[in-house]
């Protein structure tokens with residue numbers, strides 16, 4: 001048997017749509033695998049009642065198939081599905097690491113990225129790697145085509161998850177198909193600023209570099225109370241605010257000393273908009289870990 005704790009992740013970070021991602025130290029999924037003649041799946045935990053156990057429909061079924069590693073797979077969900085916190089990626093990455101160890105496949109974390117991305121294709125229709133890369137490698141990751149780059153980082157942030165479900169597939173449907181040159185230049189400037197901020201462990205630069213004018217405003221429309229939550233987080237000392245992944249979670253990097261205050265402000269602003277939410281006081285952290 002092998003057991004892996006796999007982290008939530010936040011993709012895009014505003015300016016890095018489909019490219020940037022970070023691993024978070026909470027929440028996490030726990031994935032346990034045992035060898036079997038055919039793959040079976042057992043789900044428990046947050047939102048598990050909404051996740052199919054059929055290996056054709058659960059992301060870990062595709063991962064087991066890609067590794068030719070049939071197993072009984074038990075997943076205890078800590079990352080709520082359709083959260084914008086890489087719920088499906090946490091399971092995919094956790095299963096990839098666990099099955100690679102169980103069957104002694106000897107693949108590196110980098111080699112497991114396309115394997116875990118097969119799981120993402122099951123739910124979003126595309127094998128995008130911006131969540132599975134940080135879930136496997138930890139820190140801040142840049143997924144560009146087949147190439148993935150990672151740097152360690154330790155930025156404090158708040159991830160506030162409202163009681164709204166936004167499926168990644170639906171949120172991909174609202175992404176504009178074109179952008180002006182002015183917006184492209186702005187996005188490149190933000191993305192570069194954010195990357196420098198990650199390398200320097202500087203939350204102010206990371207927050208500044210999240211600013212983006214094409215995808216984020218379209219996605220924010222799907223999140224009741226987003227503008228008020230953004231304002232409240234900035235007033236409470238956040239260095240920046242953006243939609244986490246495809247939403248509905250909203251993330252805000254900040255100094256350690258401000259994190260509690262920012263978390264309370266975001267939850268209160270969602271409540272004022274009539275939406276219950278939960279704030280995770282978290283930080284950029286390591287990837288999936290074998291027990």
Ligand SMILES: Nc1ncnc2c1ncn2[C@@H]1O[C@H](COP(=O)(O)OP(=O)(O)O)[C@@H](O)[C@H]1O
Pocket residue numbers: 050051052057058059060075080081082083084085086087088089091092123124166167168169245246247
């Ligand atoms: N092991 C799994 N963990 C989470 N979601 C899964 C899993 N397998 C299949 N799914 C499906 O994936 C969808 C959630 O994925 P996604 O929309 O990408 O959420 P998130 O934004 O949290 O990553 C749900 O429809 C869920 O039923």
Ligand SMILES: N[C@@H](CCOP(=O)(O)O)C(=O)O
Pocket residue numbers: 009011012017018019083084085086087128130131168171172244245246247
């Ligand atoms: N780049 C993807 C990321 C989706 O992340 P998730 O956590 O919402 O699954 C997108 O923005 O569609």
